[in-house]
Amino acid sequence: MNYFGPGHGACPGCGFPTAIRGAIEVLDGKVIAVNATGCLEIVSSMYGRNTWGVPYIHSVFENSAAVAAGIETALKALKREKEGHVVVFAGDGATFDIGIGTLSGMMDRNHNVIYICYDNEAYQNTGNQQSMATPPGANTTTTPVGKLQPGKTGKKKDMVGIAVAHGVPYAASASIAYPKDFQRKVKRASEFEGSKYIQVHSPCVVGWGIDGKLTVEVARLAVETGLYPLVEYEHGKLVRVRKLKQRKPVEEYLRLQRRFRHLFKHEMGKEMLERLQRIADENAEKYGLDA
């Protein structure tokens, strides 16, 4: 039984389908998928052309967490909780920005839902507009490179930290470069009762300006430079991080993507590169990434 795909409309080389399929497979297809508006929804759920082999619902952009909460509540009321896991698949725009209110409510009430945010670091479906998950220095259409700014000057929101602050039993970050690790995290999350938050870094070939050839390498470098630490929290305690034997400098990661290439030429680029390196260094210290 194909739980997700093939035949969906994701760009060749897109990062998230690997994650979506992996998540459903590791849960043996006993999944009720709740999807927020975004790339995933658009490529997979056209009327008459839907790729989902599991029950699926898409409501509006910002309420996937609340809809999932409602489904979980209904299953509890109807005594059908054992039927399957309620899993949310939402992009970073729907999670970090517009949907943070409903997500906070869901996590606060500790509904038994696995919330998986595929983080492609911008509103990619509408053409790469910045979201609060976009890292500083990125060239997006709403934070473009110009005389006044070298791309985005704000920071990336620490959503995993926000989840932990809500007191959820499980919160983790993952990357599609390590799909088995991501699957393990989904399986581990399913063992907890309550709201689980997993953020999976998914490169976007169009938005980030890379080729399908580079998808896995770029995702791996994001982890290996310390810019995207892979962490795991259980009941508020940091239980596992992916240690880096040899932490690479951030330039190796940034150089490969068109959205960061201007940093090597722009007059404010050097400052931004230093800032990004600082972020990586701080992550390494905070989570103990350096082996």
Place this chain on the structure above:
Amino acid sequence: MAKMKLYIGASNPPMSSEMKTGDWGTELAYIDKEKCIACGQCITFCPEPATSMVEEDDKKYAIVNHDYCKGCWICYTVCPVDAIEMKTKDIYKVEV
């Protein structure tokens, strides 16, 4: 003319396997059956999925379904034994 069937409430499950995305890319992936060690990396990573594992005469190996392969090169980058080759489709082989 037959009336269109409008499913109220929900759309039925997988019908997009009708959408043969194999015609999207300029290249298609080909797995060398001899070199393949059936590690499963291409199966795990393929976004479609267009890869699957088959068994023939006690040899397990992966194959690519060209109905769906978009030619993204991800399997090529993750194969540990370089068993995958990306070949340009004939229609894109242009004589300059």
Place this chain on the structure above:
Amino acid sequence: MRKVVRGFYAIAEAVRLSKPNVIAAYPITPQTEIVENLAEMYANGELGDVEYVTAESEFGAASMVLGASAAGARAFTATSSQGLLLMTEVLYNAAGMRLPIVLVVANRSVSAPLSIWNDIQDSISIRDAGIIQLYVESNQEAHDMVPLAFKVAENKGVLLPFMICVDGFKLTHAYEPIDLLEQEIVDKFLPPYKPVVKLDVNNPVAMGCYAPPPYYMEFRVAMEYAMERARKVMIDEFESWYELTGRNWGGHVVAESCEDAEVAVVAMGSVVPLVREVVNRMRQDGKKVGLLKVRTYRPFPSEEVRKALENAKKIIVIERALSIGAEPPVTADVKSALFGIDAEVYPVVMGLGGRDIPRELVEKVIDDVMYGKVKPEKRFESLNEFEEVIP
């Protein structure tokens, strides 16, 4: 059992008897007490197999109710004014997804300026969504309409959300002697919810897909057809309710002494009993007046309105909402229902923001029209003369 209770208790009791599976609650004056009463019942184990969830916003509450209904549960929530406006996106979505959720709206004015008092601007603002709207004149009617709302919404031919509009404070907080329903009566009328589609791992379906141009229009028109079918379904259920309980609330409209009326007054909601009293008194004085109570606002009962008002020369429409820049909402629907009939329609906007509508005012309004003292155009009653000060 007959008890003197407040409106919100009667509504909460009716919800309890309808055996919902999921109730999502978010406070907003004046519907807060409805969900508070339900919370108390839940905390004391009186609600049966219900999950009661406190939402983080009305938007969250509506979304949870949507999700619950999609999973196959009977779901309920209540709201007012700003909350309803916030829920608007989700309610359009639920109507489009054909989920039979039931909403009680305790009518309250909309901001700005902020007002907690009653008028019907909130529910009027969402009239295009494809949600069935029914306006009640008393708490007894509100109490009776809750099980009916579930039955009509869940009907296979309808599958649209149902909104019961109860005037905030004027009805919700008023004490009224109510014939509270018994569980057996409600059980006889309202069977357990059998969803047509639901999210089920054993039978996967995809809900809320996006529809490109070749399909979209058919979905929206299907909602129109469902609304049309709802007309008959509602009439059938009103009749069943009468047979079961002995209470006849009428059909989509209730015409009282309109056959020979020179001046007919169209009214909706809690102002109806007042107009009824005025009309009856005037009849005793020999004046030929009539009352048309509109119960169902969506689907608008054009045929019934036309039939009831075909002999009236002058028609007053009491409006408690505005469509700023255009004909007031109920007037627009009444005028289009009467198209081709030679009659004068007098829209009167009054009572916005809870401003009192005293009996004398209703009498004056009818007299002004009867004796030709006003023109048939949009009018505002009990409005203070004011001078705008723009700095």
